[in-house]
Amino acid sequence: MSSTVPPTEAVILEEQGEASVRSSPAVKFALTKIGGALISLAMVILLGFFAFKILPGDPVAKLAREHPMSPEQIAQLRAQLGLDKPLWQQFGDYLVNVFTLNFGESYVYKQSVASLIGDYFWNTILLTGTSAVIAIALGLWLGQKAGWRPGSRFDKVTSGTSLVWWSVPTFWLALILLMVFGGTLHWFPTGGMVSPNSPDDALGKVLDVIWHMVLPVTTMVAVVYAQYVMVMRASVMEEKSADYLVTARAKGLRDDDLRTRHAVPNALLPTVTLVFLHIGGLVAGAVTVETVFSWPGLGKLTYQAIQGPDLPLLQGTFVVFSAIIIFTNLVADFVYRRLDPRVRRG
Amino acid sequence: MSGPIETTVRSPRSMAWARRRHAFGAFCREFSRSRSGMVGLGFLVVIVVLALLAPVIAPAWMLDLTKLLDQPRFAPPSLDHPLGTDDQGRELWVRMIWGARVSLLVGFAATAVSMIIGTVVGIAAGHFTGWTGGLLMRIIDFFLVLPSLILAIVLSVVLSRGVWTIVIAIGLTSWAGTARVVRAQTLSVESRDYIERARVLGAGHWHIIVKHLLPAVLPLVLANTTLTVGSAIIAESTLSFLGLGDATLQSWGSVLKNSMDVSAATAGYWWYVLVPGIAIVLVVLAFTLVGRAVETIVNPTLRSR
Numbered sequence: 001m002s003s004t005v006p007p008t009e010a011v012i013l014e015e016q017g018e019a020s021v022r023s024s025p026a027v028k029f030a031l032t033k034i035g036g037a038l039i040s041l042a043m044v045i046l047l048g049f050f051a052f053k054i055l056p057g058d059p060v061a062k063l064a065r066e067h068p069m070s071p072e073q074i075a076q077l078r079a080q081l082g083l084d085k086p087l088w089q090q091f092g093d094y095l096v097n098v099f100t101l102n103f104g105e106s107y108v109y110k111q112s113v114a115s116l117i118g119d120y121f122w123n124t125i126l127l128t129g130t131s132a133v134i135a136i137a138l139g140l141w142l143g144q145k146a147g148w149r150p151g152s153r154f155d156k157v158t159s160g161t162s163l164v165w166w167s168v169p170t171f172w173l174a175l176i177l178l179m180v181f182g183g184t185l186h187w188f189p190t191g192g193m194v195s196p197n198s199p200d201d202a203l204g205k206v207l208d209v210i211w212h213m214v215l216p217v218t219t220m221v222a223v224v225y226a227q228y229v230m231v232m233r234a235s236v237m238e239e240k241s242a243d244y245l246v247t248a249r250a251k252g253l254r255d256d257d258l259r260t261r262h263a264v265p266n267a268l269l270p271t272v273t274l275v276f277l278h279i280g281g282l283v284a285g286a287v288t289v290e291t292v293f294s295w296p297g298l299g300k301l302t303y304q305a306i307q308g309p310d311l312p313l314l315q316g317t318f319v320v321f322s323a324i325i326i327f328t329n330l331v332a333d334f335v336y337r338r339l340d341p342r343v344r345r346g
Numbered sequence: 347m348s349g350p351i352e353t354t355v356r357s358p359r360s361m362a363w364a365r366r367r368h369a370f371g372a373f374c375r376e377f378s379r380s381r382s383g384m385v386g387l388g389f390l391v392v393i394v395v396l397a398l399l400a401p402v403i404a405p406a407w408m409l410d411l412t413k414l415l416d417q418p419r420f421a422p423p424s425l426d427h428p429l430g431t432d433d434q435g436r437e438l439w440v441r442m443i444w445g446a447r448v449s450l451l452v453g454f455a456a457t458a459v460s461m462i463i464g465t466v467v468g469i470a471a472g473h474f475t476g477w478t479g480g481l482l483m484r485i486i487d488f489f490l491v492l493p494s495l496i497l498a499i500v501l502s503v504v505l506s507r508g509v510w511t512i513v514i515a516i517g518l519t520s521w522a523g524t525a526r527v528v529r530a531q532t533l534s535v536e537s538r539d540y541i542e543r544a545r546v547l548g549a550g551h552w553h554i555i556v557k558h559l560l561p562a563v564l565p566l567v568l569a570n571t572t573l574t575v576g577s578a579i580i581a582e583s584t585l586s587f588l589g590l591g592d593a594t595l596q597s598w599g600s601v602l603k604n605s606m607d608v609s610a611a612t613a614g615y616w617w618y619v620l621v622p623g624i625a626i627v628l629v630v631l632a633f634t635l636v637g638r639a640v641e642t643i644v645n646p647t648l649r650s651r
Binding site for chain 1: 610620628630
């Protein structure tokens with residue numbers, strides 16, 4: 001649910017406009033994009049400091065309210081947490097910690113946040129990556145078919161279902177799937193990533209993980225693909241009325257060729273940026289999906305950090321989630337450049 | 347409506363109002379022709395009325411645990427318990443009606459926050475050229491990309507728990523999409539001749555923004571608003587589900603959280619999971635239908651749909 005409204009043509013048109021402005025030689029392009037990503041990262045880090053060090057107020061005062069402490073204990077705790085230093089010095093410490101990936105120790109797990117995130121990171125990438133690939137493929141395919149014949153039965157069914165999925169909260173769909181296929185039918189496991197009695201051979205292990213992935217991945221795909229359908233549908237509809245398609249049709253090309261060889265490649269261009277933009281929504285979905293299915297990933301860590309509340313852990317997952325998204329957007333910029341020769345040549 | 351021959355001299359203000367009334371009338375007529383839009387609107391009116399009348403239909407004692415000791419727990423839906431009861435014997439339909447109040451309130455309030463920030467930042471980013479606009483654009487892009495749910499989680503954790511924290515958390519993290527659309531529209535309006543004329547006549551920033559840009563972007567903002575309310579309601583339920591809501595208040599998300607706390611999904615209490623979820627889906631769907639109908643009217647490029 002990163003961008004909160006279904007994207008409209010206005011956004012797509014603007015993306016196109018922006019893209020044609022981004023015309024510069026390869027090196028300059030790469031430098032601007034990487035520079036932009038670094039600025040975004042710096043903003044995340046600033047935001048993190050603001051959210052975790054300034055907004056919550058004095059954590060020691062809060063603790064003292066909950067557990068009675070003597071003034072000496074309070075002073076000692078403040079010194080231990082570095083709260084007795086002036087703000088700029090605290091910011092300096094914070095920067096050093098972020099760059100050395102030292103987010104402190106988790107209250108809940110009693111181990112360093114960095115190692116926790118290291119343990120759970122790839123599980124989340126596996127889950128969201130698989131979901132993203134399936135959702136993008138499915139969404140783009142349905143979207144281009146629906147947009148090619150707007151108003152047709154196929155379009156009505158596709159757009160209608162997409163709208164319904166759009167309105168479904170991710171966690172609720174997860175609960176429903178868990179209830180039907182996990183709790184009632186027992187087709188799939190109700191949680192976790194591996195069975196307690198997981199098979200010993202490599203193939204068996206892989207199949208076991210896939211078996212555990214079915215329900216969470218289905219949930220995430222169902223909630224996210226609708227956005228891709230809408231974007232692609234709008235983009236194909238836009239492309240449909242272009243003059244070159246009239247020419248191609250006049251030449252006598254078959255309708256399917258027209259769509260797959262001419263319209264779709266062009267319609268893909270504005271879609272790519274938006275597709276990557278929505279990765280943020282997918283990552284956010286990971287929080288609730290992993291919570292419901294107890295998938296050992298960053299989302300579940302975030303959930304446990306909320307219950308604490310475990311601020312060091314939450315800060316760690318916040319920075320890592322944001323970094324993942326900034327990185328995918330950087331990739332998107334380069335993919336876009338590869339796809340669109342106009343941007344490349346300038 | 348003014349006739350073809352108008353003899354009395356009217357002030358610009360009254361003319362503007364007459365024009366707006368006319369435009370609003372045309373908008374309403376157009377909207378009433380959209381069947382899905384009307385269905386969505388009708389459903390929303392019913393829900394809002396139910397939510398407002400909650401204390402009359404279902405007095406507050408029906409949620410008081412101390413008065414419900416002889417109520418059956420986990421009773422499936424039946425004639426006595428239309429939507430079933432929860433783990434503490436509360437009727438689910440009562441919780442739904444009371445929950446509608448919080449869910450709708452948060453939805454509308456968060457949307458208002460989000461729309462105000464989005465419109466202000468969007469117009470400023472489009473109107474002011476140079477580094478101000480560039481910086482604002484950078485900030486918009488940043489918030490557009492950032493996972494808003496994660497940021498909203500962070501804000502609700504570090505601020506004190508409560509409904510208004512949720513409103514602020516959702517509002518502060520969901521304005522970027524609106525800002526972007528508003529900026530695009532501002533840029534296209536800025537390039538038109540009448541703005542140039544106003545500028546030549548000596549109009550300042552404030553005049554141009556309030557008299558020319560704002561009226562031009564408001565229809566788009568309106569369409570965005572209805573769509574955003576839906577996602578704000580989903581965001582509220584997600585935050586409540588994660589345990590960030592006000593535990594003393596009923597909301598659809600907190601009902602779902604309670605259902606997960608007692609493992610309703612795997613224990614077979616299907617109504618406990620289905621009822622609040624369907625409520626959310628229907629309301630969000632209604633907002634989306636209304637929003638799309640409005641969007642089709644105010645955005646002429648979508649007319650062909």
